[in-house]
Amino acid sequence: MLKINDIYIENRLIASPSKPDREFLFPGKDICPGFCDSHTHFIQFALKKNRLNLSKIESKKELYERLSEWIRVKEREEVTIAEDWDESNWEDEEFPTKKELNKISSKKPIILRRVCGHIAIANDPGLSRIPPTYTIVNHRTGILKEEVVLKINEIFPPSKEGMQEVTLLAQSEIIKLGITSIHDIVIPEHFNLYQALEDKGKLKLSIYGFITENYIDKMKNLKSSYRVKLAGIKIFTDGSIGARTAALKDFHYTQKGNGLLLKNKEELEELIQFANNKGYQLAIHAIGDLAIQMILDAMDKNPIDNPGRHRIEHFELATDEQIREAIEKNIILSMQPNFLKWSKPGGLYEKALGKNYKDNNRICFIMREGGMVTFGSDGMPYGPLFGIKQVTEAPFTPQRIEKMDAIRAYTQGGAYASFKEGEVGSIEEGMRADLVIIDKQGIYMTIIDGRIIYQRES
Ligand SMILES: [Zn+2]
Incomplete structure (x- = not known):
């Protein structure tokens, strides 16, 4: 985070100090790039508002x-x-x-x-x-x-107007948390809803949409716009630790069963090939080491530099070798620092996994090895500051990282994972002026495209 108290903004961009269009002065406050939540189910969140x-x-x-x-x-x-x-x-x-x-x-x-x-x-x-x-x-x-x-x-679909209304409510709620862009898991109808709001000038967030795999056929009808970009496909390969459905190999559940794989390697290989042909990015959900291994094996068919920037979502229970292999294959690791709230002794992960439970979400180890990590919340709950707190105070050393690294994963990480590293994610001349200002109480101000969208009442 940059500790500065003068930032100049011109035509939506961060400008050089010599030609200021707008000047913000915040002595004693930190300013950092707007947060990117790299894993959201935003419409589900919005629907709950009402x-x-x-x-x-x-x-x-x-x-x-x-x-x-x-x-x-x-x-x-x-x-x-x-x-x-x-x-x-x-x-x-x-x-x-x-x-x-x-x-x-x-x-x-x-x-x-x-x-x-x-x-x-x-x-x-x-x-x-x-x-x-x-x-x-x-x-x-x-x-x-x-x-x-x-x-x-x-x-039981809600009405169009009702949907738009709750989406805007939810939008203002997460902007208050300092979020300026999201990588969202959507169905085509939601993608269109976002663009309808953009046409009305009401969409403030940048949305990078992964379409759930059962709607692959409809993807050809979707086109990116300024704020709403089509990213690629969201794929599931296993379940979750809480439901004991994450697919395990070297880990074990305290109760019987090892979870289940929702795909096989051949299906994954086909999807990787399909995505590479069409220019789609893959966001592949995998929590257990068995699911992670299957993806790593299937990625043998992907170019080693991973030009599609395919990602593994969650990547919670990876072994040392799997972490190194994912890094070698240049796979982006989309992780949720807030999940560490379940990693405390006596918590959900220990109850589910027993003695190996400490080896979950080893974010520090992954970053030390050179992993490309982007942070998101999966909506449990939204709030980068909450996630940053969890990962800087994580119970075990291989999980715990410094605040600067956490902020980077919540800003630059999301930018890189969405091919936007030349646009957002850092405070440099020519970058989009999506910024947050933070003080001891939390988020003080959120700026999008150089405009103040949220300012906390004193
Ligand atoms: Zn999710």
């Missing part, structure tokens, strides 16, 4: 009270989707039931989604709106699992 949040609820009774009140106030809402209930925080620890939801409303569809995002409960009107193609739907109990839960927003 929904009942159940995460702070302490009992089933309280849940039903809040839900009834919400439905009474939001009379015009066609479907009520409430998010993030977690019965493990309640005394009774019991799932809500369909019968009880029917009592709250027998006409309006109600869906309650559990905090894990893999389980939900619906009332009868809700169940009747779910197409029969979704299989893990129990009409007797109202319990929904997996795909149907993940696709709730596609089954």
